[in-house]
Amino acid sequence: MIESSQAEANEVCVVDDDPSVLKSIHYLLASEGFKVRPFNKAADFLAHAGTHHVPIVVTDIWMDEVTGLELLARLCAISPRTKVIVITAREDLAARATAMAIGPVAFFMKPFDDEKFIAAVRDALSRA
Amino acid sequence: MSGDDHSEQLNLLQTITLEVAAATDLSSALEIVLRRVCEKTGWVIGQAWVPNKEEAVLNFVSGWYCDDGELKPFKAVSEKSHFEPGIGLPGRVWKSKQPAWLENVTNDPNFPRATAARTAGLKTGVGIPILARSKVIAVLEFFMRESRSQNEQLVKVIAAVAAQLGLVMERKGATEELSRINEILHSILSDMGDAVIVADKDENFLVFNPAAERMFGAGATKRNASEWLHRYGLYLPDKVTPFPHEQLPLIRSIHGEEVNNVEVFVRHEKAPHGIWTRITGRPLRDSNGELLGGVIVCRDITEVKEEEVFRAGQSRVLEMIAADAPLADVLTSLVILMEGQAEGLRCSILLLNRDGKHVRHGAAPNLPEAYVKAVDGSPIGPRNGSCGTAMYTRKPVVVTNVMTDPLWTDYRELAQICGLRACWSTPIVSWQGDVLGSFAMYRQETRGPQPEETRLTEIATHIAGIAIDRQRQQEVLRERDARINLAAESADLAFWVLYPEQGTAWMSDKGRRIYGFDSNLPLTCDLILSRVHPDERVAVKAEYDRACALHDAFESEHRLLLPYGKTRWVIMRGRCLQDEHGNLLETIGVTLDVSPQKQAALQVQVQREEMAHRNRVALMGEMTASFAHEINQPLTAISNKASAARRFLDRGNIDPVLLRELLQEIAADSQRAGEVMRGIRSLVRKETSEQTLLNLNAIISDTVRLVSSDVLNRESVVTTELDPNVPAVQGTLVQIQQVLLNLIINALDAMETLPPAERRVIVTTRSDKGDVAEFTVRDFGSGLPKDRPDKVFDHFFSTKQKGMGMGLAIVRSIIEAHGGTISGENAPDRGARMVVRLPAARGEIQKSKAAA
Numbered sequence: 001m002i003e004s005s006q007a008e009a010n011e012v013c014v015v016d017d018d019p020s021v022l023k024s025i026h027y028l029l030a031s032e033g034f035k036v037r038p039f040n041k042a043a044d045f046l047a048h049a050g051t052h053h054v055p056i057v058v059t060d061i062w063m064d065e066v067t068g069l070e071l072l073a074r075l076c077a078i079s080p081r082t083k084v085i086v087i088t089a090r091e092d093l094a095a096r097a098t099a100m101a102i103g104p105v106a107f108f109m110k111p112f113d114d115e116k117f118i119a120a121v122r123d124a125l126s127r128a
Numbered sequence: 129m130s131g132d133d134h135s136e137q138l139n140l141l142q143t144i145t146l147e148v149a150a151a152t153d154l155s156s157a158l159e160i161v162l163r164r165v166c167e168k169t170g171w172v173i174g175q176a177w178v179p180n181k182e183e184a185v186l187n188f189v190s191g192w193y194c195d196d197g198e199l200k201p202f203k204a205v206s207e208k209s210h211f212e213p214g215i216g217l218p219g220r221v222w223k224s225k226q227p228a229w230l231e232n233v234t235n236d237p238n239f240p241r242a243t244a245a246r247t248a249g250l251k252t253g254v255g256i257p258i259l260a261r262s263k264v265i266a267v268l269e270f271f272m273r274e275s276r277s278q279n280e281q282l283v284k285v286i287a288a289v290a291a292q293l294g295l296v297m298e299r300k301g302a303t304e305e306l307s308r309i310n311e312i313l314h315s316i317l318s319d320m321g322d323a324v325i326v327a328d329k330d331e332n333f334l335v336f337n338p339a340a341e342r343m344f345g346a347g348a349t350k351r352n353a354s355e356w357l358h359r360y361g362l363y364l365p366d367k368v369t370p371f372p373h374e375q376l377p378l379i380r381s382i383h384g385e386e387v388n389n390v391e392v393f394v395r396h397e398k399a400p401h402g403i404w405t406r407i408t409g410r411p412l413r414d415s416n417g418e419l420l421g422g423v424i425v426c427r428d429i430t431e432v433k434e435e436e437v438f439r440a441g442q443s444r445v446l447e448m449i450a451a452d453a454p455l456a457d458v459l460t461s462l463v464i465l466m467e468g469q470a471e472g473l474r475c476s477i478l479l480l481n482r483d484g485k486h487v488r489h490g491a492a493p494n495l496p497e498a499y500v501k502a503v504d505g506s507p508i509g510p511r512n513g514s515c516g517t518a519m520y521t522r523k524p525v526v527v528t529n530v531m532t533d534p535l536w537t538d539y540r541e542l543a544q545i546c547g548l549r550a551c552w553s554t555p556i557v558s559w560q561g562d563v564l565g566s567f568a569m570y571r572q573e574t575r576g577p578q579p580e581e582t583r584l585t586e587i588a589t590h591i592a593g594i595a596i597d598r599q600r601q602q603e604v605l606r607e608r609d610a611r612i613n614l615a616a617e618s619a620d621l622a623f624w625v626l627y628p629e630q631g632t633a634w635m636s637d638k639g640r641r642i643y644g645f646d647s648n649l650p651l652t653c654d655l656i657l658s659r660v661h662p663d664e665r666v667a668v669k670a671e672y673d674r675a676c677a678l679h680d681a682f683e684s685e686h687r688l689l690l691p692y693g694k695t696r697w698v699i700m701r702g703r704c705l706q707d708e709h710g711n712l713l714e715t716i717g718v719t720l721d722v723s724p725q726k727q728a729a730l731q732v733q734v735q736r737e738e739m740a741h742r743n744r745v746a747l748m749g750e751m752t753a754s755f756a757h758e759i760n761q762p763l764t765a766i767s768n769k770a771s772a773a774r775r776f777l778d779r780g781n782i783d784p785v786l787l788r789e790l791l792q793e794i795a796a797d798s799q800r801a802g803e804v805m806r807g808i809r810s811l812v813r814k815e816t817s818e819q820t821l822l823n824l825n826a827i828i829s830d831t832v833r834l835v836s837s838d839v840l841n842r843e844s845v846v847t848t849e850l851d852p853n854v855p856a857v858q859g860t861l862v863q864i865q866q867v868l869l870n871l872i873i874n875a876l877d878a879m880e881t882l883p884p885a886e887r888r889v890i891v892t893t894r895s896d897k898g899d900v901a902e903f904t905v906r907d908f909g910s911g912l913p914k915d916r917p918d919k920v921f922d923h924f925f926s927t928k929q930k931g932m933g934m935g936l937a938i939v940r941s942i943i944e945a946h947g948g949t950i951s952g953e954n955a956p957d958r959g960a961r962m963v964v965r966l967p968a969a970r971g972e973i974q975k976s977k978a979a980a
Contacts, residue, residue, distance in 0.1 A: 018761045020797050024768030027790060031775030089760035110764035114771035 009128075012121060013048065015039045015059040015071065016087075021110070025058060025087075032118050034125075042071045049079050055128030056083040056121065060110075083124035087112065140168045144289050148296045154178070155189055158266060161293055162192040165286055171270035173199060173250070175206055177218040178266045185210040186218045186267060198248055202271075205244040216240050218267040221255035225264055227287055228255045229278040233271070251275040254283065258290045260298040321428065323405070326412070328421035329382055335423070343403060343426060345396035353379065361396035381409030381422025391429070404433040434469075441465040445591055455599045459491035459592060466588050467494060470581060472572060474548075477556070477592055478503065478515045479565040487516060490565055490592075496546040502539075513539045514553035515566040522563055524554040524585075529574040549574045554585050556592045564596040622719035626653050626702075628676055628712055642698065642721050644690040661687035661695065668700070676712060679704045685722070697726035762801035769794050821969050822859050824893050824901050825850045831868040832891065842876050844887035854893040855968035857901050863942045867950075870939050871905040871962050878909030878960065899968050908959040912952050 012034050016022040019040060026036045039045035045057065059071055075082055089110040105127075106120040144164050151157035155176075162174035175191040188207050193199045211219035216239060221228050233239045233253040234246045245253075250271045258266040268290060317324055323340030325348075327333050336348035344360035354373055356362065362371040373379065377387040387409035395402040409424040445465060448458045463475045476492035489504040508516040517535050518525040528550050530536040530543045536551075543551075553568040567588045569581060577585065622639025626632075633651040640647055643659050660668045664686040675682035681703040688696045702717020773790045776782040832846050839846050857864075872889060879887040886908055894902045943950045948966035955961045 018765070020765040020793060020800070021761050021768070023793065024765040024772065024797075027772035027786075028768040028775070031772040031779070087764075089758075089764065110760040111767040112764070114768065114775075 009053070009055060010125065011035045011037050011055070012125070013037045013039060013045055013054050013057040015042055015045045015057060017041065017060065021060070028114055028118070029121065032122075034121065046071065046074055046078065049075060049082065054079050054082045056085070056124045058085045058087060058121065061086055061088050081128070083128050085117075085120055085124060136168065140164060140285065141288055141292065145292050145296070148293050154266065154297055157293060157297065158268070159190050159192070161268065161289055162190065165268075165270065165289060166192050166194065169270075169282060169285070171254075171272050173202065173269075173271040175203075175269050176266055177211065177222075177269070179222065179264065185212050186222055189266070202241065202244045202248040202250065205241050209241060217253055217255045217269055221257050221267045221269075222264050225257050225259065225262075227257070227283050229283065230254070231277055232275050245271070249273050254286065256283070256286045256290045258294045258297070260294045260301070265294065265297060323426040323428075324423065325378060325426070326421060326423045327378055327382055329419055331379075331382065334421065340426065342398075343405060343428060344394060345398040361394050361399075363393040363395060363402075365391050365393055367393050367395070367402060377407040377409040378422055378424045381411050381424055382419075383422075384411045384419055386410055387424070391433075392426075402430070403428055404430040438465070438469060441468070442587065442591060446594070449591075449595045449598055452598075452602070455595060456491060458595045460493050462588060462591055462595070463491045463493055466569075466584055469584050473581070474570040475588070476500070476515075476568050476570070477565060477588075478519075478568070479596065480508065480519050480563050484563075487519065487565075495548075495570065499542055499546045499548070502542055511535050511537065514551040515568050518553040518555045518566045518568075519563050522555050522557070524552065526552045526576050528576045531574075547572055550576070552577050552581075552585070554589050556589045556596060558593060558597045558600070564593060564600070567592055622721075624656070624702075624717060624719065626656070626715040628653065628715065639719060642696065642719060643688060644694075659688045659690065661689045663687075672702075672715075675702070675704055676715065679706050679710070679712060682717075696721055696723045698722060759801055762797040765797040766794050766801070769797070819858050819860055821856045822861060822864060823856055824854050824864075824903055824966075825852070827861065827864055828868060828891050828893065828903065831865055831872065835869065835872055839876065839889075842880070842887065843884035844876055844879065844889065846872065846876075846889040846891065849890060849892040851893045851895055854895045854903075855898060855901050857946070857948075857966040858969040859946045859966065863946070867939045867942050867964065868903075868905070870936070871964075874936070874962075875905055875907035875909070875960070878907050882908065895968075896965065900965050901968055902963060902965045904961055904963050906955060906959060906961045908955075911954040911958060912960045914954070 012029055014022060014025045014029070014036055016025065016038075017040060022038050022040060026038050029036045037048070039048065042059075045059070048054070049057075057075065061072070072084060072086075075084065083105050085106045085108065087108045087110055105124045108117055108120075144161055147160045147164070148157045151160060158176040162176060165171065166174045172194040173191065176189050177186040178189050179185070180187055187210055191203055191206065193203055209216070211222070213223040214220055217228060217230060217233070220238065230236050230239065230253045232251050234242050234251065236242065239245070239253075251273055252275055253269060253271045255267055255269045257264045258268065268286070270286070317335060317337040320337065321339055323343040324335060324337045325333060325340050326335035331353040332350070333348035341347045346359055349355070349359060351359065356376065357370050357373060362376065363369060364371055371392055377390050377392075380387050387407065390407045390409075392405050392407055393402055394405055405426045406429045407424050407426045409422055411422050412420045414420055442465065445458060445462050448461060459477045463477060466475045467473050474492075474494050476495050477490035479488040479490040480486075481488050486505055486507050487503065489500055492500045503513075503515070506512065506516060508520040510517060510520055511534065512520065513536055514525045514527045514530075525535065527533040527535055530540060530549060530551055536543060543549075548570045550571040550573065551568055553566045555563050556565045556567055558564050567585060569577065569585060621636075622642045623636040624639050625634045631653050633653050633656055635643065635645065635651055635656070637647060639645075640649075643656065645651065645655075649655075657665060657669060657672075668684050668686050671682050671684050674680070681701070683699065683701045685697070685699045688698055690696065699720045699722055700717065701720075702715050704715050705713045707713050769790045773782075773787055776786065828848055828850065832848060835846065868891075872891070875889045876887070879889075888908055890904075890906045892904045892906070894904070896902050940950050943964055943966070946966055948964060950962065950964045952960060952962050
């Protein structure tokens with residue numbers, strides 16, 4: 001049962017196991033007026049996605065417990081229409097290729113250009 | 129002068145002329161002249177002088193004296209006198225060829241006999257030359273007691289007499305000479321071996337000497353010249369075509385041509401085998417150049433010609449031998465050549481079998497086949513025909529009659545059927561003295577060999593010996609070659625011989641294949657060297673030259689560059705052979721094709737390098753990736769938070785609390801980034817999850833192996849001194865390897881500027897009291913910073929041009945994560961020593977202590 005609300009329609013979910021990075025993305029999106037729902041653990045986000053409409057998620061793909069790729073794979077099953085923006089600190093070509101195959105709308109290497117990042121988020125939301 | 133005088137003088141002249149003409153020689157003619165002149169013209173002394181043979185002095189020859197004893201002393205003085213040209217009265221006449229008149233000889237300064245003349249009471253003297261062919265042949269002198277001035281008339285008369293005498297003598301001499309020459313010529317023409325024929329321009333023979341008669345079988349003829357060809361049997365050198373008449377040397381000479389060395393073959397009844405003659409002809413002309421006829425001289429060159437043909441035949445056979453024609457062909461040609469040298473001669477050559485006991489057919493082209501077959505394979509022995517016996521006894525065997533000779537008992541019947549009567553056989557002996565076979569001459573009449581046949585036999589056995597010897601030697605060579613080749617083939621070896629002096633070379637078939645030479649290409653040392661890869665040619669040549677100079681052995685491993693760009697790895701080993709005087713004779717050796725082994729070794733090398741490379745890349749990649757992730761996290765946080773703060777500020781609704789929080793967090797993130805940079809502890813901690821029990825010695829051995837190709841490339845050496853009792857440690861294999869790699873590569877880098885011989889790295893392990901495992905990496909480079917060796921572990925510290933300064937920082941992080949320590953110190957003499965101490969694994973301590 002999916003709870004859908006006006007609030008959720010513009011909400012941006014962010015997943016990163018690094019608290020400081022997670023917080024920094026939260027601040028960045030908030031500074032542009034986005035509503036942000038941060039998740040420190042992939043499992044928490046997946047749980048949320050299972051019960052809520054998630055128009056967009058920004059996620060790292062290099063995390064300790066559930067990797068970003070795993071997250072993407074599961075998300076595909078739960079919420080196939082969720083737009084995904086991948087951020088990663090590692091230049092891991094294999095991971096990047098896999099991520100691209102699953103189909104994120106954008107891919108950013110940490111640290112990234114804030115303007116482009118915000119533009120990508122805005123664009124993804126408008127198409128969600 | 130009176131008319132009487134004149135007639136008197138003419139009378140005198142006539143008398144003298146007649147008497148002189150009758151005289152047999154000059155001295156008697158002179159005597160007559162002296163006497164007549166004195167009697168008729170009133171001189172008391174007349175003397176004659178003639179030049180000696182050398183024409184150096186005049187000698188007294190005769191004198192006339194009026195009957196007066198007072199003149200005797202003067203005569204005696206004159207007889208002993210000799211006058212050189214210009215000296216005394218005779219000398220000056222001789223020299224001037226003119227008469228001389230002296231009014232008073234006793235006071236003449238040039239008259240050596242003045243004293244004697246005074247004693248004899250002589251006053252006037254006159255000298256007259258006698259000239260023949262404008263040469264003075266005698267001087268006449270006359271003296272009288274009265275002093276009288278020159279009487280031209282008298283001088284003229286005496287001169288005329290002298291001239292007459294000269295003419296007579298001249299003619300006389302000429303006639304005598306001519307007849308003498310005629311005699312000589314006649315005798316020469318009769319006795320000479322060469323035929324001489326002279327004919328006049330109408331082709332009539334004037335001279336046809338005995339030799340010509342013998343040569344041409346008939347004497348001179350009055351017949352027409354067109355019949356000469358038939359009469360004298362004149363042919364062209366082909367022996368059958370009659371010689372063209374107009375081309376005959378005599379005809380050409382008569383027509384004014386000089387003819388040189390024309391060869392004519394002559395055959396007539398008296399010379400059925402023919403005579404070879406070589407003719408030279410010349411035209412004969414009179415003193416005006418008018419053609420009188422022609423003369424030819426014909427030399428018999430039959431022997432020369434036959435010898436020439438025979439020699440040419442021998443040369444042909446020798447050429448066949450040199451060209452390695454089949455032995456049977458060579459021997460057959462030789463036999464035919466010999467048979468051509470004498471009428472009715474048949475020859476054969478038999479070979480002695482390798483067993484030394486039986487004969488084999490060699491060549492006998494004109495002996496009956498049945499006879500040849502019967503002889504082939506028969507044994508040799510003391511009574512085995514001429515040939516079998518000659519080979520057995522090693523001496524010539526002359527059988528003049530096979531019908532009666534006991535040696536021929538077994539072959540008599542056969543010989544009779546074949547019409548053979550005499551057989552002389554001579555053994556053919558090699559230059560070492562081995563009997564190779566025999567050469568035999570057969571005749572249908574019973575007789576022994578003539579000298580010419582003995583000479584032929586000598587030549588035949590000599591040539592046959594060369595032919596058989598050569599064939600034997602080549603068989604031996606071929607066999608040796610075959611054996612060597614067989615050995616070489618099976619060993620994959622090239623055999624070769626180089627002759628440095630001549631620059632030539634020999635190589636086995638296998639060798640030619642290894643070096644890519646055609647099987648019949650003549651080889652030279654240079655050609656073989658040209659196959660060596662250009663990069664290595666100079667070195668190989670130097671090694672070879674060194675060995676040649678020292679007469680030493682040499683070995684070289686190098687590449688060959690074959691046509692079409694194929695390369696081979698070979699090992700070339702050889703040694704120099706010298707003669708008893710120590711002169712270099714040849715270099716012999718082998719070349720081993722090691723391409724397959726080399727390829728395998730190279731492949732291993734490449735694989736090892738690749739593996740090492742991959743390992744290092746993987747290790748470094750992993751490290752870098754982890755490191756990048758760790759450092760990028762705080763950087764991302766800082767970047768995002770700063771951007772957010774700016775954006776809030778831009779929108780003007782910034783909450784100061786939020787702003788402070790952001791700035792504090794940015795500072796904290798920066799601290800965290802610094803933390804990563806300082807130690808990347810978190811990384812290490814994260815990746816030490818797969819900790820195992822590690823044997824340091826094994827890791828060191830593996831790692832040294834891993835870097836071996838690098839070490840070789842850097843022309844350095846890494847050695848290990850491993851303590852077998854070093855305890856095991858708990859840790860992550862990859863990380864410990866990473867540490868070792870870092871330390872070893874650093875050590876190698878530190879020695880790059882040293883000479884290769886000094887580039888050494890020593891890796892040692894040591895057990896410290898059993899609870900610490902220690903390993904040390906020691907180099908011989910410039911060492912650590914003297915003031916603070918520790919500085920090398922700082923981030924971004926680097927002594928290397930391209931270094932990042934992260935290597936040792938990471939190393940220390942890893943070691944510390946393993947609970948160990950790393951320190952750097954300078955070795956006592958020189959270079960740096962990095963000492964890593966790791967705690968022994970727990971179970972190991974007891975084990976090690978128990979062992980201790």
